Amino acid sequence: MGIDLDKHHVRDGHRKVPKSTNPYVKLLVRLYKFLARRTDAPFNKVVLRRLMMSKINRPRKTAERTMPLESNY
DSSP, X not given: OOOXXXXXXXXXXXXXXXXXXXXXXXXXXXXXXXXXXXXXXXXXXXXXXXXXSOTTTOOOOOHHHHXXXXXXX
């Protein structure tokens, strides 16, 4: 007999790879995956999550808005 699991066939709700075919976005995803894994700064995890979002749900990513956040780390 097997074990009766509560969450059988339930998928995780977030993307693991970007949908974009843009090579620059793919490079950014590789960079921020590494930074999110190796550092404890929450900024890298937020940027990675936003890079993976769909085009409609994706917030703006401008250098002007992200520079003050990076200077804290």
